[in-house]
Structure formats: structure tokens, C-alpha cells
């Protein structure tokens with residue numbers, strides 16, 4: 001009785017009624033569903049009401065659990081006699097196609113997937129990973145087709161490694177001051193990838209864009225110049241510092257090898273994070289380790305100090321003074337004889353103007369792409385084990401794209 005009341009309250013279908021409710025052996029609740037008297041079935045081919053041809057064996061559809069108990073709807077699908085379509089299975093409002101899960105249950109799983117990993121959800125709600133994936137995929141497809149992508153003025157283009165670092169994905173974010181979300185995911189980070197984004201985005205929306213933030217990756221720079229030359233193109237702090245950190249890591253690794261050959265390997269052992277962490281994130285232990293390294297006057301230490309110097313760049317207010325600062329910093333580095341850093345300095349010089357664009361759009365790029373990149377990495381980590389691009393794409397959209405939800409979802413979540 002109570003179950004029927006709840007079902008009629010949250011999910012009433014005009015052409016069907018809920019019948020007997022009982023416990024099945026082992027726990028789950030079964031609810032019979034039957035056609036309302038006189039209601040003719042709907043043809044799944046043409047969506048028109050037709051006469052009954054025959055009735056098939058009973059099928060079960062998993063519904064949203066009640067009090068943590070699994071619920072199944074039992075229904076015998078009818079076949080319709082449809083002149084244009086032939087003999088066809090009817091379509092029912094609570095499930096799609098041949099699925100054994102109700103649409104409500106799929107949305108329910110999708111909502112949980114914003115908080116838990118797909119395998120955890122499968123375990124908790126007694127279903128398969130595949131079902132959770134299909135449910136999230138459906139929610140994402142629905143959300144993407146209902147999302148509003150108008151009025152976007154600023155985007156950030158970012159790359160992220162996956163498949164154990166073997167390949168890249170390209171992520172495009174909206175980074176307007178009020179709306180920050182993932183809007184597009186593409187495989188690889190080639191020119192074709194970014195062309196595919198602009199093709200999807202479309203001419204009108206490209207014309208409305210004003211700012212683009214990106215990395216120094218050449219394919220990106222080329223395509224942005226071709227497709228959105230009217231935008232102010234900014235190379236932001238996050239991407240620049242990431243390149244510098246990579247260079248410093250190279251210095252550290254080669255110096256560590258050289259030291260251990262001379263039997264002084266201890267000095268740089270376990271130093272990687274002390275060196276790579278930003279000053280504000282360093283622990284006391286990191287500081288001690290760094291002090292040791294600096295005292296030994298290692299090339300690694302000089303690199304870290306040069307990086308610390310570079311941070312001052314982003315405190316400038318004037319574009320021209322910032323430009324002078326870059327020039328002076330690069331000269332200092334070129335004299336350092338530290339090859340990976342010199343390579344980095346040459347890159348800075350080559351992209352000087354795009355870096356200085358940052359000073360014209362400060363509010364936009366301070367840490368936004370970095371924050372989104374951190375969230376994307378977290379999603380990738382949770383999705384550890386996803387083998388296909390489709391699965392990772394769906395997971396990223398689901399957690400970062402801020403997609404709209406079907407209205408009815410709020411009834412049970």
C-alpha cells in the first residue's frame with residue numbers, strides 16, 4: 001500500500017497502474033505494473049497508439065531503491081499491430097528500448113556518480129559498472145543537448161595526460177568571471193583536435209569570444225591564430241610555471257644522477273616535491289631539504305631560486321615593466337649555463353607578447369584554468385582504470401561541465 005502511494009506520488013503514468021507489491025525472496029521489492037483499462041499501447045516505431053497484437057513474457061525493470069531496498073517493476077510488454085511499422089514492441093514511459101533499468105533509476109545513479117566512483121555505486125546499488133556508465137552517459141548526452149552555450153566571452157584551452165601519460169586530451173573551459181565550466185573534450189592535442197572544437201563551437205559563438213587562455217603548445221597557438229585571431233590570446237601563469245617546473249625537474253634528475261656517481265646521492269634524495277612545490281604549499285621538511293640543497297650550491301638550487309624570481313612577474317601592473325622584467329630574467333638565465341632552463345627562457349622570449357597579454361586580462365586568468373585542471377586530474381584519478389576515451393569523456397563532462405538535469409530528478413535525489 002505504502003509503496004504504491006509513493007510510486008503514484010513520484011511517478012504516475014496515465015496509461016498504466018501499479019498493482020500488487022510484494023517482497024521477493026532475498027529482499028528486493030517487486031511491483032506489478034499493468035495497462036490502465038482501455039489504454040492502448042504506443043508503437044515504438046511511430047509513437048502512435050495502436051491495437052494490441054499480443055503480450056510477451058513478463059520483464060523486470062530496476063527502479064530507484066526505497067529505504068535502501070532494491071525495487072523492481074514487473075511488466076509484460078505488449079506488441080502492437082501497426083500498419084506502417086508492422087508488429088512492434090510497445091514503448092513504455094519508464095524505460096527506453098531494451099534497457100532493464102528505469103529512466104528514474106538511471107538518473108538516480110547518475111546523480112550519485114557526481115560523488116562516488118562508478119564501481120562504488122555499482123556495488124552499493126547492486127548493479128553493474130556498465131549500467132552506471134550508461135546511466136551517466138545518458139545524463140551527459142541529455143545535459144549537453146540542453147545546455148546553453150551562448151554568451152561565452154572567455155575560454156581556456158588546456159591539455160591533460162591520460163592512459164598513464166602516453167596520450168593527451170584537450171579540454172576547453174568557459175572561464176568567464178561568473179561561469180566556469182568544462183565545455184568540450186577532445187582526443188589528442190593536435191591541430192585537428194582544436195579545429196574540431198572550433199567546428200563544434202560554430203562561427204557565431206567564435207565571433208562573440210574575446211579572450212582565449214592557453215598553453216604554449218604549438219598546435220594550439222597555430223589554430224587559435226587561424227580561427228580566432230580577433231581574440232586577446234593569453235598565455236597564463238599556470239601553464240608557464242608548469243613548463244618551468246618540468247625544466248627544473250630535468251635539472252634535478254640529471255644532477256641527482258651525477259651526484260650519486262660521486263657517492264653524494266643523499267643530497268637530492270627524496271627532494272622532488274620539496275623542489276616542485278610552490279612556496280605556499282611547502283612543508284617545514286621541504287624547507288629544510290631546500291636549505292640543504294641551496295647550501296651545497298647545486299644547479300638545482302639555482303634553478304629553484306630563478307623560479308622564485310620569476311613569480312614576481314605576475315605582481316606587475318604595467319605591461320611594459322613586466323616586459324622589461326621578462327627580458328632581464330631571460331638574460332640572467334641565459335648566463336646560468338643550465339641547459340633546460342635556457343631552453344625555457346628561449347621559449348619565454350618567443351612568446352613574450354602572448355605572455356604580456358596576461359596584463360590586459362588579469363582578472364580572467366589568475367588561477368582559474370589551474371583550478372579546473374586540478375579538478376579534471378582528480379576526476380581522472382577516480383576514473384582510474386577507464387580504458388576508453390568515451391568513458392573518460394563522459395566522466396569529465398559529468399563532474400566538470402555543470403550540465404542541466406532533468407526536472408523530475410529532484411524528486412528522488
Ligand SMILES: [Zn+2]
Pocket residue numbers: 043044045046047048082083084085086088
Ligand atoms: Zn508504428
